[in-house]
Amino acid sequence: xxxxxxxxxxxxxxxxxxxxxxxxxxxxxxxxxxxxxxxxxxxxxxxxxxxxxxxxxxxxxxxxxxxxxxxxxxxxxxxxxxxxxxxxxxxxxxxxxxxxxxxxxxxxxxx
Amino acid sequence: xxxxxxxxxxxxxxxxxxxxxxxxxxxxxxxxxxxxxxxxxxxxxxxxxxxxxxxxxxxxxxxxxxxxxxxxxxxxxxxxxxxxxxxxxxxxxxxxxxxxxxxxxxxxxxxxxxx
Numbered sequence: 001x002x003x004x005x006x007x008x009x010x011x012x013x014x015x016x017x018x019x020x021x022x023x024x025x026x027x028x029x030x031x032x033x034x035x036x037x038x039x040x041x042x043x044x045x046x047x048x049x050x051x052x053x054x055x056x057x058x059x060x061x062x063x064x065x066x067x068x069x070x071x072x073x074x075x076x077x078x079x080x081x082x083x084x085x086x087x088x089x090x091x092x093x094x095x096x097x098x099x100x101x102x103x104x105x106x107x108x109x110x111x
Numbered sequence: 112x113x114x115x116x117x118x119x120x121x122x123x124x125x126x127x128x129x130x131x132x133x134x135x136x137x138x139x140x141x142x143x144x145x146x147x148x149x150x151x152x153x154x155x156x157x158x159x160x161x162x163x164x165x166x167x168x169x170x171x172x173x174x175x176x177x178x179x180x181x182x183x184x185x186x187x188x189x190x191x192x193x194x195x196x197x198x199x200x201x202x203x204x205x206x207x208x209x210x211x212x213x214x215x216x217x218x219x220x221x222x223x224x225x226x
Contacts (some may be wrong), residue, residue: 004208031212042115043154043212044201096161097142097206097213099152 004089004102012108015108019076023063023089030094032065034074037086037104044085046074079109113137115218117203122201123224124193132188136205143186144215145178154202160186161209193225198206 004025013019025032031050035043049065049072050054056063062075076083086106090099116135124130136143145157156170162181171177175193180186190197200222204215 017190026161033214035215040216043215044217048214050211070136074138090154092211094211096159096167096208097211097215098144098156098159098167099215100156101146103153 004091004100006087006089006105008104008105009103010108012103012110015079015081015109015111017079019040019056019083019099019107021041021074021087021107023072023074024103025089025091025100025102026070027091027093028068030089031092032063032072033090033092034072034102035063035088035090037103043088051092062094076107079107081109081111084109088099112159112225114165115203115205115216117201117218117221119221120219121222123226124225125191125226126195127158129189129191130193132190132201132203132222132223134186134188134203134205134218135186136186136203137216138184140205140216141183142206142209142213143180144206145186145188146197146202146204148202148220150217157188166195190223195225198223 033048034046038041039099060077086104088104089102126224141162143160146154175191178188200220202220204217206213
């Protein structure tokens with residue numbers, strides 16, 4: 001079963017604009033991670049936020065976590081065509097690194 | 112190796128045949144995971160190996176699916192009597208120690224097509 005649902009399912013923006021993706025999950029978590037997937041193959045880790053953190057930054061990425069609402073958001077600022085990919089949130093419940101993935105957001109950045 | 116390696120990258124088989132998918136994790140990683148991704152969908156957890164512990168098989172969809180991890184390294188996912196609904200990308204990942212909060216490193220996956 002999937003822990004998270006992402007919103008929107010698909011997002012199309014122009015280069016230079018910001019992209020915001022949201023993730024909601026169902027059970028209490030220990031950590032939440034965001035991954036990127038190009039062309040439906042291997043995923044690449046982007047950023048991790050722990051349950052006691054509210055916001056985290058990495059380069060053009062900003063992640064927020066609201067454990068009371070069981071939700072997270074990923075903001076990509078000043079998007080580039082190379083950011084075109086699918087983005088997934090993934091959670092673990094603290095007992096191991098086994099992750100449960102959300103349904104993903106397909107981001108299209110056009111020139 | 113430098114990254115997680117999966118083979119074959121593509122596999123076409125006939126319904127009813129058995130298939131074996133291979134995963135070679137990053138050297139020194141003790142945790143290994145198999146996920147399945149159907150077209151346009153999220154990742155579905157299948158099985159998780161951590162060191163010498165009994166694997167977490169809670170995600171295997173039926174008894175036609177099994178996996179082994181030999182010598183704490185290479186893993187093989189076997190699907191017996193394949194069905195068309197088994198068509199998907201099978202992704203393998205590894206992580207250093209299997210602790211909460213570790214990031215997973217993924218292979219490029221095996222695209223399985225069952226005709």
